Amino acid sequence: xxxxxxxxxxxxxxxxxxxxxxxxxxxxxxxxxxxxxxxxxxxxxxxxxxxxxxxxxxxxxxxxxxxxxxxxxxxxxxxxxxxxxxxxxxxxxxxxxxxxxxxxxxxxxxxxxxxxxxxxxxxxxxxxxxxxxxxxxxxxxxxxxxxxxxxxxxxxxxxxxxxxxxxxxxxxxxxxxxxxxxxxxxxxxxxxxxxxxxxxxxxxxxxxxxxxxxxx
Amino acid sequence: xxxxxxxxxxxxxxxxxxxxxxxxxxxxxxxxxxxxxxxxxxxxxxxxxxxxxxxxxxxxxxxxxxxxxxxxxxxxxxxxxxxxxxxxxxxxxxxxxxxxxxxxxxxxxxxxxxxxxxxxxxxxxxxxxxxxxxxxxxxxxxxxxxxxxxxxxxxxxxxxxxxxxxxxxxxxxxxxxxxxxxxxxxxxxxxxxxxxxxxxxxxxxxxxxxxxxxxx
Numbered sequence: 149x150x151x152x153x154x155x156x157x158x159x160x161x162x163x164x165x166x167x168x169x170x171x172x173x174x175x176x177x178x179x180x181x182x183x184x185x186x187x188x189x190x191x192x193x194x195x196x197x198x199x200x201x202x203x204x205x206x207x208x209x210x211x212x213x214x215x216x217x218x219x220x221x222x223x224x225x226x227x228x229x230x231x232x233x234x235x236x237x238x239x240x241x242x243x244x245x246x247x248x249x250x251x252x253x254x255x256x257x258x259x260x261x262x263x264x265x266x267x268x269x270x271x272x273x274x275x276x277x278x279x280x281x282x283x284x285x286x287x288x289x290x291x292x293x294x295x296x297x298x299x300x301x302x303x304x305x306x307x308x309x310x311x312x313x314x315x316x317x318x319x320x321x322x323x324x325x326x327x328x329x330x331x332x333x334x335x336x337x338x339x340x341x342x343x344x345x346x347x348x349x350x351x352x353x354x355x356x357x358x359x360x361x362x363x364x
Numbered sequence: 365x366x367x368x369x370x371x372x373x374x375x376x377x378x379x380x381x382x383x384x385x386x387x388x389x390x391x392x393x394x395x396x397x398x399x400x401x402x403x404x405x406x407x408x409x410x411x412x413x414x415x416x417x418x419x420x421x422x423x424x425x426x427x428x429x430x431x432x433x434x435x436x437x438x439x440x441x442x443x444x445x446x447x448x449x450x451x452x453x454x455x456x457x458x459x460x461x462x463x464x465x466x467x468x469x470x471x472x473x474x475x476x477x478x479x480x481x482x483x484x485x486x487x488x489x490x491x492x493x494x495x496x497x498x499x500x501x502x503x504x505x506x507x508x509x510x511x512x513x514x515x516x517x518x519x520x521x522x523x524x525x526x527x528x529x530x531x532x533x534x535x536x537x538x539x540x541x542x543x544x545x546x547x548x549x550x551x552x553x554x555x556x557x558x559x560x561x562x563x564x565x566x567x568x569x570x571x572x573x574x575x576x577x578x579x580x
Contacts, residue, residue, distance in 0.1 A: 193495055278494045278544065279409055288545055296547070313541055313550040314561055321537020325529055328494065329504055331512070334529040344575030345530055349565045359560030 178216050181206045185217075185227045190272030194224060194283035197276075225286055228273055232260050234294045242302055250351025254343050257319050261327055262339065271328060274320075291316070303354065314353040322346060394432050397422045401433075401443045406488030410440060410499035413492075441502055444489055448476055450510045458518055466567025467559050473535050474555050477543055487544060490536075507532070519570065530569040538562060 184205035188197040199220055203210040217223040237256045244252040260266050276283035299312040322342070325331045337345075352358075400421035404413040415436055419426040433439040453472045460468040477483050492499035515528040538558070541547045553561075568574075 275494050278491050284545060288547060291545075291547065310549050310553065310557075310561070313547050316547065317537040317541045317550065317562075318534050318565070319537070320540055321533040321535070324536055324540065325533045329500060329507075331504060331507065331529050331532065333526050334533065337526065341526075345526070345569075346533075348568065348575065349534070352564065353561075359564065 177206065177208055177212070181208060181213055181216060181223075182226060185223045186269045186272055189224060189227055189276050190268055193272075193278075194220075194276035194280035199223075221282060221286065224276065224283060225290070227269060228286065228290050230260065230266055230269065232266060235298060238298050238302065246355060247351065249354050250349070251343050251347030253315065253350050253354075254319070254322075254347045255339065257323075258339050258342060261323055267327055270323070274324075274328065307358065311353050311358070314358075315350050318346060318349050318353070393422065393424055393428070397424060397429055397432060397439075398442060401439045402485045402488055405440060405443055405492050406484055409488075409494075410436075410492035410496040415439075437498060437502065440492065440499060441506070443485060444502065444506050446476065446482055446485065448482060451514060454514050454518065462571060463567065465570050466565070467563030469531065469566050469570075470535070470538075470559050470563045471555065473539075474558060477539055478555065483543055486539070490540075490544065523574065527569050527574070530574075531566050534562060534565050534569070 181202065184202045185197070188202045188205060191197075192201070197220070199210050199213050202223065203213045206213070213223070217226055237260065241249055241252045241256050261270060273283075273287060277287040278284075296309070296312040296316060299315065300308040303311055305311065322334075326334045326337075326342075329335075334342075397418065400418045401413070404418045404421060407413075408417070413436070415426050415429050418439065419429045422429070429439070433442055453476065457465055457468045457472050477486060489499075489503060493503040494500075512525070512528040512532060515531065516524040519527055521527065538550075541550050542553075542558075543551075545551075550558075
């Protein structure tokens with residue numbers, strides 16, 4: 149019996165409502181551990197989040213957390229996965245005309261950050277990465293593989309990697325100021341205001357002249 | 365006798381070399397508590413840095429830390445102060461021709477982040493702000509008063525506050541990616557490459573058209 153078929157069998161057998169106390173595994177439990185991990189990383193950061201605390205939040209035995217996810221490191225990697233697929237977001241951006249990609253990318257980025265259910269795990273990720281070297285390494289690998297890699301491949305220019313990370317620098321700074329620091333008036337600006345203000349910056353990093361930055 | 369004249373008198377009377385064990389107050393000790401606070405905030409973040417730990421690093425009694433700085437909150441505020449004065453950096457930028465201010469501001473910003481002795485406390489500040497609401501409030505107040513306020517005043521336009529925070533978003537994102545995440549090739553790019561690549565972004569936020577962002 150594979151772990152997945154066991155999950156499905158357990159989920160089919162599980163009663164509908166939540167019960168107090170520790171429960172056996174199942175698809176719902178796995179998702180709940182995932183959610184518990186996200187809220188623990190969000191609240192305490194990678195360093196202070198513990199398997200024990202995550203298990204207690206999900207009301208399961210710590211051994212079950214290890215059974216499903218293996219380690220705190222793997223649990224954090226799982227928590228990095230968003231409800232939205234970066235590849236799909238980027239595919240929508242690439243469907244735009246070349247000179248519309250900058251504003252489209254800003255709009256797509258903000259559409260991921262605006263809803264609380266994606267913003268909370270993203271803030272948790274940033275917070276953990278800022279305070280723990282292991283978490284930072286995992287985030288950096290994730291960014292390289294899932295975000296900068298596809299953007300670099302799409303740009304198809306010699307300095308594509310520099311361009312991808314310049315885009316990242318503007319977008320991550322925008323998220324920091326708006327969603328984490330809550331600096332005004334950036335925090336209360338409308339999405340359309342930000343697309344108009346920041347879109348041309350990203351457009352220039354995609355297709356513009358970087359002033360010989362690539363040759364230096 | 366004021367606190368300052370007492371410091372001076374104590375410093376004048378103090379022997380030159382460092383001694384083991386706890387020592388009485390003095391200018392050197394005050395600076396050493398300041399340094400100890402910075403390294404404690406850098407290592408542990410605001411939440412986990414304690415007065416006791418800071419006192420132990422500076423080899424003084426915790427009561428002396430309280431005597432000089434009052435509270436952990438005030439100690440953090442003191443640690444926010446950099447060896448460079450933001451007003452002086454901004455004055456140098458304002459001495460440039462209007463269409464040179466963007467690149468000049470990027471160069472000035474990087475000149476503060478490049479040396480390790482200013483980078484370390486800046487990273488400590490960001491790390492603390494990311495993980496503690498009190499620290500974030502102190503950082504936000506500090507940014508408003510010392511950085512965004514003067515930039516806003518210098519810009520003298522209706523949407524100056526939005527422009528100042530957009531500049532902040534690009535610069536803080538650049539610092540995050542280059543100095544904290546160490547994302548390549550941004551981390552190893554030369555200062556001049558970055559001035560060429562990012563200068564026009566900041567220039568546009570200073571003097572450019574924000575696409576009606578101010579009216580929306």
